[in-house]
Amino acid sequence: xxxxxxxxxxxxxxxxxxxxxxxxxxxxxxxxxxxxxxxxxxxxxxxxxxxxxxxxxxxxxxxxxxxxxxxxxxxxxxxxxxxxxxxxxxxxxxxxxxxxxxxxxxxxxxxxxxxxxxxxxxxxxxxxxxxxxxxxxxxxxxxxxxxxxxxxxxxxxxxxxxxx
Numbered sequence: 001x002x003x004x005x006x007x008x009x010x011x012x013x014x015x016x017x018x019x020x021x022x023x024x025x026x027x028x029x030x031x032x033x034x035x036x037x038x039x040x041x042x043x044x045x046x047x048x049x050x051x052x053x054x055x056x057x058x059x060x061x062x063x064x065x066x067x068x069x070x071x072x073x074x075x076x077x078x079x080x081x082x083x084x085x086x087x088x089x090x091x092x093x094x095x096x097x098x099x100x101x102x103x104x105x106x107x108x109x110x111x112x113x114x115x116x117x118x119x120x121x122x123x124x125x126x127x128x129x130x131x132x133x134x135x136x137x138x139x140x141x142x143x144x145x146x147x148x149x150x151x152x153x154x155x156x157x158x159x160x161x162x163x164x
Contacts, residue, residue: 006122006125006126007126009122010067010119010122010123010126010128011067011068011069011070012070012072013115013118013119013122014058014061014062014067014069014119015069015070015071015072016072016074016076016115017058017074017112017115017116017119018055018058018069019072019073019074019077020074020076020077020111020112020115021051021054021055021058022055023073023074023077023078023081024051024077024081024108025048025051025052025055026081027081027084027085028044028045028047028048028051029044029045029048030084030085030088031044031084031088031101031104031105032044032045032048034088034093034097034101035097035098035101036093036094036095036097036098037095037098037152037155037156039152039155040098040101040102040152040156043145043148043149043152044101044105047105047145050141050145054138054141057134057135057137057138058138060134061123061128061130061131061134061135064128064130064131064134065123065128065130065131076111077108077111080104080107080108080111081108083104083107084101084104084105084108087100087101087104088101095156098156099153099156099157102149102152102153102156103153105149106146106149106150106153109142109145109146109149110146112142113139113142113143113146116135116136116138116139116142117139119135120132120135120136120139123135
């Protein structure tokens with residue numbers, strides 16, 4: 001990446017998170033299928049719809065800011081998705097896998113919270129005020145999803161056997 005201006009950095013970061021969200025739309029159905037806790041499966045399914053909306057919101061940010069995204073692949077999300085898939089492949093279905101899936105999903109949320117926080121700050125600095133408002137809306141959704149996952153984690157961990 002060659003960024004010589006804040007605008008270059010903003011476009012790169014926005015392109016990166018766009019890729020991340022697109023990858024997530026493919027990963028969330030797999031997480032939902034792997035979950036045994038019905039509340040967790042439902043949370044993944046609901047987050048899929050929210051993520052599709054976030055992709056559309058990025059499209060609106062691009063439109064209102066009159067930008068053009070770059071075709072890049074978010075390697076951070078690729079790694080997080082791969083890590084989640086490894087857990088699905090290696091851990092038997094049940095409460096331990098559910099706990100691992102929650103942890104994997106929270107890593108994704110924390111990455112997205114960092115990304116959208118940075119994007120909103122850059123948008124404000126660059127004067128993309130309409131884009132900033134859209135990015136802040138997504139940031140709030142990501143924080144809310146993280147809180148829901150924390151509640152599910154507490155529930156799941158209380159139900160999991162403590163095998164030593």
